[in-house]
Amino acid sequence: MDFRGKKYERGSNWSDPEVVELLQLWADESVQMELESCLRNQHVFNRIAEVLREKGIHRTGDQCREKIKKMKLEYRRIKDNNKAPRGGRTWKFYEVMDRVLTSRPSISYSSLSGSMVSQQALQGSMVENYHHHFTPSALPFGHSQHPELMEIKCEEVDSDEHCLTPEPPLSMSYQQGSPEEHEMERAFLDRAQNDSPISRVEIPIETSVSPSGFSEPNVASSSRLQSVGPRPGFSTLHRLRKKRKGQRVKDPLDDLLLKTLTSQRAMEERFLQMEERRLQRDMEVEERRMQLEQRRFELEREHEFRMFNVFAQMLSILKQSNSGSSPSVALPRGLDFIQVLSDIAGMGGGAGLQEARAMHVGRPLSERRTDMYSFCNPGEFQSSPFLSTRGNIANLFRGSTEEGYKAYHADKYDEDKNPNGIINFGTSENKLCFDLMSKRLTQSDMNLMEPPLLQYPDWKGHMFLREEVARFLTYYCKAPAPLKAENVIVLNGCGSLFSALATVLCDPGEAVLIATPFYGGITQSLFLYGNVKLVYAYLDSKITGTSTRPFQLTVDKLEKALQDARSESVGVKALILLNPQNPLGDIYSLSELRDYLEFAKRHELHVIVDEIYMLSVFDESATFHSVLGMDRLPDPQRTHVMWGISKDFAVSGIRFGTLYTENQDVANAVASLCYFHGVCGPVQHKVAQLLRDRDWINQVYLRANHARLKAAHTYVTDELKTLGVPFLNRNAGFFVWIDFRKYLRTGTFEEEMLLWRRFLDNKVLLSCGKAFECSEPGWFRIIFADKTHRLQLGMQRIRRVLEERECEILSEDKDQPCQSDQDGKADSTDEVIFVSRHQEPGSTGGSNLGDLIGLLQQQMRSSDWLQKNTAEQFAQEKPEIYDVFSKLVGKQ
Numbered sequence: 001m002d003f004r005g006k007k008y009e010r011g012s013n014w015s016d017p018e019v020v021e022l023l024q025l026w027a028d029e030s031v032q033m034e035l036e037s038c039l040r041n042q043h044v045f046n047r048i049a050e051v052l053r054e055k056g057i058h059r060t061g062d063q064c065r066e067k068i069k070k071m072k073l074e075y076r077r078i079k080d081n082n083k084a085p086r087g088g089r090t091w092k093f094y095e096v097m098d099r100v101l102t103s104r105p106s107i108s109y110s111s112l113s114g115s116m117v118s119q120q121a122l123q124g125s126m127v128e129n130y131h132h133h134f135t136p137s138a139l140p141f142g143h144s145q146h147p148e149l150m151e152i153k154c155e156e157v158d159s160d161e162h163c164l165t166p167e168p169p170l171s172m173s174y175q176q177g178s179p180e181e182h183e184m185e186r187a188f189l190d191r192a193q194n195d196s197p198i199s200r201v202e203i204p205i206e207t208s209v210s211p212s213g214f215s216e217p218n219v220a221s222s223s224r225l226q227s228v229g230p231r232p233g234f235s236t237l238h239r240l241r242k243k244r245k246g247q248r249v250k251d252p253l254d255d256l257l258l259k260t261l262t263s264q265r266a267m268e269e270r271f272l273q274m275e276e277r278r279l280q281r282d283m284e285v286e287e288r289r290m291q292l293e294q295r296r297f298e299l300e301r302e303h304e305f306r307m308f309n310v311f312a313q314m315l316s317i318l319k320q321s322n323s324g325s326s327p328s329v330a331l332p333r334g335l336d337f338i339q340v341l342s343d344i345a346g347m348g349g350g351a352g353l354q355e356a357r358a359m360h361v362g363r364p365l366s367e368r369r370t371d372m373y374s375f376c377n378p379g380e381f382q383s384s385p386f387l388s389t390r391g392n393i394a395n396l397f398r399g400s401t402e403e404g405y406k407a408y409h410a411d412k413y414d415e416d417k418n419p420n421g422i423i424n425f426g427t428s429e430n431k432l433c434f435d436l437m438s439k440r441l442t443q444s445d446m447n448l449m450e451p452p453l454l455q456y457p458d459w460k461g462h463m464f465l466r467e468e469v470a471r472f473l474t475y476y477c478k479a480p481a482p483l484k485a486e487n488v489i490v491l492n493g494c495g496s497l498f499s500a501l502a503t504v505l506c507d508p509g510e511a512v513l514i515a516t517p518f519y520g521g522i523t524q525s526l527f528l529y530g531n532v533k534l535v536y537a538y539l540d541s542k543i544t545g546t547s548t549r550p551f552q553l554t555v556d557k558l559e560k561a562l563q564d565a566r567s568e569s570v571g572v573k574a575l576i577l578l579n580p581q582n583p584l585g586d587i588y589s590l591s592e593l594r595d596y597l598e599f600a601k602r603h604e605l606h607v608i609v610d611e612i613y614m615l616s617v618f619d620e621s622a623t624f625h626s627v628l629g630m631d632r633l634p635d636p637q638r639t640h641v642m643w644g645i646s647k648d649f650a651v652s653g654i655r656f657g658t659l660y661t662e663n664q665d666v667a668n669a670v671a672s673l674c675y676f677h678g679v680c681g682p683v684q685h686k687v688a689q690l691l692r693d694r695d696w697i698n699q700v701y702l703r704a705n706h707a708r709l710k711a712a713h714t715y716v717t718d719e720l721k722t723l724g725v726p727f728l729n730r731n732a733g734f735f736v737w738i739d740f741r742k743y744l745r746t747g748t749f750e751e752e753m754l755l756w757r758r759f760l761d762n763k764v765l766l767s768c769g770k771a772f773e774c775s776e777p778g779w780f781r782i783i784f785a786d787k788t789h790r791l792q793l794g795m796q797r798i799r800r801v802l803e804e805r806e807c808e809i810l811s812e813d814k815d816q817p818c819q820s821d822q823d824g825k826a827d828s829t830d831e832v833i834f835v836s837r838h839q840e841p842g843s844t845g846g847s848n849l850g851d852l853i854g855l856l857q858q859q860m861r862s863s864d865w866l867q868k869n870t871a872e873q874f875a876q877e878k879p880e881i882y883d884v885f886s887k888l889v890g891k892q
Contacts, residue, residue: 014067018057019093025051026068027100041065071097292722299724308881394528404756404765413763415789423794426765428519428582428734430616430650430785432708436701437650440693446686453681459674460667461490461658462681465688469658472691473643476615477626487662489670490684492655494612494644496677497670498525501640501659502532504669505606506573511535513562513605514576515553517583517737517772517779522576535572537561538775541739550728551584551737553592555599562603574606575599580613580624583737583772583781585730587617590625594634597627601635609641612657615648615702618709619731628660637663645687647734650705650785655679656687709734709785716784719795723802734785741778743805745812752777755805764797 014022025031025048035041045068046061053059075097383392404426413421440446452462460466466488474483491497502512508531514522515537526532537557541550558575565572577596579588588596600607609627617624626641633639644657656679661667679687691697716736720727726739744751749770756768769779782798784791875882 016092018052018059019067019071021052021055021057022048022059022064022067023093023096023100026064027096032100072101075101289722292724296722296724305878305881308885404760404767407760408765411763413790413793420763422760422763422765423790423797424765425782425784425786425794426767428647428783428785429652430647430705430709430734431787432712432785433650433701433705436704440690440696440701441651441686445689448685449682453685455681457678457681457684459678460671461488461674461679462684462688465490465684468688468691470660473628473641473658473660475694477611477628479626479628480631483628483660486664487660487667489659489661489667489674490679491657491659491670491674491677492679493646493677494610494642494657495521495525496655496673497642497657497659498522498608498610499529500670500673500677501574501606501608501666502526503530503673504666506530506532507571508532510571510573511565512574512576512608513537513558513565513572515539515557517551517769517774518576518578519582520771520773523773533570535561535565535570536773540775541779549586551586553586553588553596555595558596558599572603572605574608577607577609579609579611579627580617580730580732582613582733583735583767584728585733585735585737587622587624587730587732590630593625593627593630597634597639600638604638606638606640607635609639611641611643612647613733614643616705616709616734617732618706618713622731624732640666645690649690649701654683654687656683712784712786712788712791715788715791716782716795719799723799725802734783735781736784738780738782739778740780740802741776743802743809744778745809747777749777755801756780758801758805759798762797762801764794764801766798 031044031048034044038044042061042065045065048064049059049061052064071093074091075094078091078094079098384395387395408422408424408426411421412418413423463485467485469488469490470483470485473479477483491500502525506512511533512526513535516539523534526534537553537560539551539553539557543550545556546554562572575596577588577593579593580586581588597607599605607627611626614624614626627633627639628641640659640661640663642657642659645654646652646656659667659670661670713731713736717727717729720736720738728737730737740755741747743755752768752770756766759766767781769777769781772779772781786794
């Protein structure tokens with residue numbers, strides 16, 4: 001039987017009767033002789049333990065030896081310090097230990113009064129005493145038992161630890177001395193008991209506990225001993241103790257402590273070195289920031305000068321109008337002025353972009369849609385004899401997104417294995433919440449495996465999942481009434497939903513209306529399977545008509561795109577709405593959604609609403625409105641809502657999408673395609689458990705996800721502000737829509753592709769505007785939902801590319817001074833929070849004073865020049881320009 005449990009470890013928790021039995025065995029003369037005659041005494045204590053086990057006391061030899069050692073240390077502490085134990089009580093085992101260690105006669109404690117009496121006095125009062133007669137036959141030793149009996153009073157105490165002074169665990173072995181050394185020590189102790197002058201002197205000896213557990217006199221105590229004078233036997237005892245001290249075994253803890261201190265010192269030195277490098281990097285970053293601020297200041301001053309020129313031009317037009325000059329006289333100046341404004345707005349020198357757009361819009365709709373499938377030249381493409389016509393089209397169907405995605409997977413960035421790899425800012429994935437999702441998806445409730453999960457389900461999905469999806473959408477879409485589970489269909493991703501809906505709603509060759517820019521993957525989802533094309537409602541950055549923000553979708557633009565398609569005999573069957581919008585990040589208001597749905601109802605169009613970023617609105621100032629939350633749908637039988645977990649729950653690798661439609665014909669038709677796009681049973685169970693855990697979603701996940709998205713968005717937008725790059729400031733999704741048009745010399749899609757490849761060559765993947773069918777070259781999408789260290793490194797690579805490109809443009813300007821007035825065409829410092837309101841060159845008849853005033857207001861709103869400058873300050877800084885301005889005002 002093993003008695004080394006926690007209760008019996010290292011000789012603790014001995015009861016008084018057990019201690020009495022141990023002392024009787026240990027105090028035997030034969031035991032003492034054997035202990036003194038051998039250096040290794042473990043076998044002696046093992047035999048003592050065997051005798052104790054025969055008496056019903058289950059202890060090991062190690063525990064017996066440790067208990068005796070503790071009692072000897074307590075005895076020496078009391079004797080050396082010449083004081084009683086704590087509390088003023090007499091240690092019950094002191095006299096017994098003193099008899100054994102100093103060869104005194106046997107002493108017993110009376111159980112009635114606690115006074116000391118001789119052994120003979122106790123012979124007649126054995127009834128109320130706790131004692132044992134330890135006979136020689138009970139001992140496994142060769143010597144006889146001491147004739148005297150030993151009895152010890154047993155007091156009611158919880159443990160002997162209340163009586164003994166706590167001491168650290170013993171980790172060193174103490175080497176026994178020779179019998180001669182013990183005799184000399186006993187002689188010294190006997191002499192110390194005599195009533196001599198030396199013995200009456202109180203010599204308190206301060207002891208310190210070594211790591212091994214032994215008490216040793218300190219230096220101060222030794223010096224006081226020496227000051228008392230020569231003491232008989234003290235020098236001999238002192239030599240014996242020094243000898244025993246030298247015989248101690250080296251403690252392995254000392255080596256461990258030394259190694260720990262050495263490692264700590266090395267870590268501190270390493271930390272100091274890292275801190276110095278960090279401070280150096282901070283200084284370099286600060287210096288770089290100062291340089292960028294200086295550059296920004298210079299650009300702002302140039303922008304202010306251009307604003308002043310615009311104002312002077314307006315005054316000139318007013319002067320000519322008041323003097324009665326004919327429009328034909330002022331017209332050339334107005335044309336030149338509009339040309340300059342177009343240069344400032346970044347529309348290119350001349351009508352390059354206008355011609356390109358005119359060529360694109362003027363072509364038949366079928367030809368326009370052909371260009372969107374690929375960035376390669378179809379004339380250079382050779383069909384494969386192993387593929388069908390549809391196979392060759394699918395093989396031809398590739399673009400910058402596919403090319404960049406393949407390059408990224410071939411050279412993926414890894415902080416340890418591939419630090420020079422490509423950082424992916426092009427794929428819309430949330431990489432901020434892996435810790436939360438991995439922990440939740442591995443909990444016990446997720447791991448269920450039952451027969452129905454491994455069998456063919458209802459093609460619409462397991463009913464338990466569809467019911468949970470209906471409750472989930474009812475809660476988060478704020479539906480006015482509970483949504484029904486029979487209207488829910490489950491597929492493996494929203495891409496499959498787009499493909500299935502296009503197949504069941506449109507015939508081959510028909511089209512779906514969508515506003516650009518939009519997520520380019522929709523084109524592939526609709527065309528590859530269903531041969532359904534797209535009709536574009538082009539949005540641009542300029543503010544015209546009823547628009548209040550850049551790239552704003554209006555019903556007028558939808559009407560125009562629809563009429564253009566029908567004029568070319570293209571059948572449009574549906575409208576796609578992305579809310580929140582990808583890549584713009586716009587969130588449609590309830591009034592806008594109602595207008596779009598009313599437009600679709602008038603023209604009998606199905607409406608496919610993609611709300612996959614529904615829960616990724618990370619700013620409280622922005623409010624998301626779902627179509628399912630509207631009180632009344634204009635045409636519920638033609639309204640179909642999509643959602644999935646890949647974006648909102650940061651698990652793009654789990655392919656799960658859901659469709660909610662009240663049209664059972666559409667639901668059944670889509671369900672028939674679920675045979676090809678179904679979700680496996682175990683995944684359906686995990687998704688149901690995830691959507692059911694409403695408390696975790698609200699209290700843990702959404703709070704953390706929104707905070708991390710907001711922090712990452714703030715970092716990227718601050719970097720863009722530092723670079724002086726305009727962007728759309730939105731509060732939904734994982735992306736920022738950036739204006740890089742000032743880095744394009746000619747303002748064409750070919751130059752945009754060159755800039756995109758330049759980013760890729762510098763190991764950072766972005767998405768260019770062409771991939772989203774943007775009508776204006778120079779716009780890029782960047783994904784910010786990534787870890788901080790990757791964001792920092794990626795923005796450094798982007799900054800390097802932009803700086804190199806800016807230097808190239810400046811060197812080209814020096815080589816071509818005649819084009820120096822085009823410096824402002826791509827200046828994007830008009831506004832670094834919202835995109836600058838670009839003005840396209842209008843027709844000759846449109847260059848009236850109202851247009852100029854509107855343009856000036858836009859320019860002034862995009863700058864804080866009026867707040868930072870006054871007329872007096874401007875007069876001091878640029879007196880020659882101020883004089884010209886004063887003369888013009890004076891003539892009025």
